[in-house]
Each structure stands twice: as structure tokens, then as C-alpha cells.
Amino acid sequence: MKAITKLADEQENLSGSKKFRDKRFALFLKLFKSVPIPLKILDVGGRQKTWERQDFCQDNPEMLTITILNVEEVEVNYHNIKSVIGDARNMQQFADDEFDIVFSNSVIEHVGNYKEQYRMAQEVQRVGKRYFLPTPNRYFPIEPHFLFPCFQFLPLWLKMLLVRNFTLGWRQKTTDKEEARKLVKSVRLLTKKELREFFPNALIYEEKLLFFTKSFIVYEGWILDV
Numbered sequence: 231m232k233a234i235t236k237l238a239d240e241q242e243n244l245s246g247s248k249k250f251r252d253k254r255f256a257l258f259l260k261l262f263k264s265v266p267i268p269l270k271i272l273d274v275g276g277r278q279k280t281w282e283r284q285d286f287c288q289d290n291p292e293m294l295t296i297t298i299l300n301v302e303e304v305e306v307n308y309h310n311i312k313s314v315i316g317d318a319r320n321m322q323q324f325a326d327d328e329f330d331i332v333f334s335n336s337v338i339e340h341v342g343n344y345k346e347q348y349r350m351a352q353e354v355q356r357v358g359k360r361y362f363l364p365t366p367n368r369y370f371p372i373e374p375h376f377l378f379p380c381f382q383f384l385p386l387w388l389k390m391l392l393v394r395n396f397t398l399g400w401r402q403k404t405t406d407k408e409e410a411r412k413l414v415k416s417v418r419l420l421t422k423k424e425l426r427e428f429f430p431n432a433l434i435y436e437e438k439l440l441f442f443t444k445s446f447i448v449y450e451g452w453i454l455d456v
Contacts, residue, residue: 250437254447255284257435258333258362264453265360269330271296272357274318274350275337278306287311297329319349324357332358336445338365338428339419347420351428360451363429367436367443368419375417376401382419389414422446 273280276298281287286296291310298304299316306313316323318334318341332354341350354361366374373381377399381389390410397403404410425434425448435447 250439250444254335254364254437254445257447259284261360261362261449261452262331265330268293268295270294270328271331271333272324272329273298274321274332274334274354275300275340276333276335277304278308278311280335281311319346319353321353321357326356327359329358330360332361332363334361334363336365338363339417343418344424347418347424348428355429355450358451361432361449363448364437364445365425365448366419366445368421370439370442370444373399373417373419375399382417386411386414420446 271286271294273296278287278298281296286294287308287310288294289309294310296311298306298311298313299318299321300313301315301317303315304313314323318337334354338347338350341347354363368382371379373379376393378392381392381398384392390407392398393401393403393413394405394407394410395403401413404413420428422434422436422443425432425446429448429450432448432450435449436443437445437447
């Protein structure tokens with residue numbers, strides 16, 4: 231299990247996940263270059279390190295500002311980045327089309343059930359002129375958070391049994407029944423069909439691993455196509 235976790239760790243230079251992350255951001259940069267500056271980016275559920283890796287952090291907020299929204303404040307230390315507390319399902323503090331770009335990397339699968347995910351999708355489309363939203367594919371055979379084959383298709387009781395007895399992927403073992411329930415219900419992976427329902431005008435790019443679609447990137451509003 232440790233070997234699998236290492237392969238899936240984006241911090242590992244030779245990991246498959248890092249290669250996917252780098253390729254994913256390369257697609258974002260290709261689209262980003264078509265947008266005139268100055269511009270405003272909203273990162274829903276992100277961290278400063280994402281932008282540090284790509285040299286987006288600077289002391290010139292007149293050209294580029296990045297607002298990072300999370301359920302709790304995160305550390306930022308650049309003039310053009312600020313952290314705000316909010317709910318991706320109800321970003322009432324922002325006006326319609328307030329941001330040139332909404333970026334949200336693998337967050338929508340964590341906000342709740344179908345209805346709550348739909349609310350987040352509506353908010354992303356409301357506050358952003360364009361968006362870039364990657365999320366794992368429900369039908370990929372290895373669940374990406376627990377790193378367990380077909381974990382997403384198991385019944386709730388079996389998922390709870392597994393996490394109460396084993397550390398799975400990024401999720402530490404918990405013997406508490408309610409904590410286990412909360413843990414396994416913290417992820418709801420989406421299908422391509424659901425993403426089309428949430429984002430009817432978007433294009434969907436499929437990230438491939440061998441013959442499987444590992445993840446989707448949902449995007450809309452860009453001049454270029456990836």
C-alpha cells in the first residue's frame with residue numbers, strides 16, 4: 231500500500247500523479263495565455279503552493295490577483311494572493327462574473343451529495359467568466375483517495391469496515407464508527423454524464439491512463455480548445 235501511495239503522491243518527482251498534475255497545469259497555461267491581463271482568478275478549495283509552482287505568485291497585484299476560497303483561512307504571503315473563508319456551494323460574497331477565471335482542482339467531489347455538487351457547479355458558472363475544473367472519474371478502477379480497487383462501488387457498511395481496520399491511501403484508519411461514516415461519505419465521485427448535467431455548455435477533456443479515463447477536466451469560456 232505504501233508503494234501505491236508513493237506512486238500517487240503529487241509531491242514525489244517521479245510519481246504518476248505528479249506527471250498528471252504537471253500535464254494538467256500545462257493545459258491550463260495554454261488556455262490561460264489566451265486571456266488578456268490584468269485578470270482575477272478565484273481558486274476554489276486550493277492552496278498557495280499550486281500557484282507558487284507555476285510562478286503565479288508576485289508582488290504586482292495590478293496585473294494578476296488570486297483569491298483562494300476555503301472553509302477555513304489558509305496561509306498566503308504574496309501581495310497578489312488573498313485567502314477568504316467561504317462555501318463553494320454558496321459564494322454569496324462574490325458578484326456575477328466577478329472573476330476572469332475560476333480554477334478548482336479536485337474539489338467538487340468533496341462538497342456533498344448530487345444536489346450540493348450541482349449548487350457548487352452553478353456558483354462556479356455564476357461568479358466566473360470562464361472556468362477550469364478537474365475532477366476524478368467515478369468509473370476509474372482505483373478510487374483516488376482511498377487507493378483501493380472499486381472502493382467507490384462498495385456498500386457503505388463495507389467501506390466503513392475497511393477504514394476502521396486499515397489505513398487506505400491518504401485516509402488514516404479510524405476505529406470510531408461515526409468518524410468512519412463521515413470519512414467514507416466525504417467523497418462522491420462524478421460521472422461524465424453528471425458533469426454534463428452540471429455544466430451543460432462546457433467542454434470535457436479526458437485524462438487517460440492506459441485505456442481508462444482517470445479524470446475529467448471541465449472547462450468553458452476560453453478562446454482556445456485543449
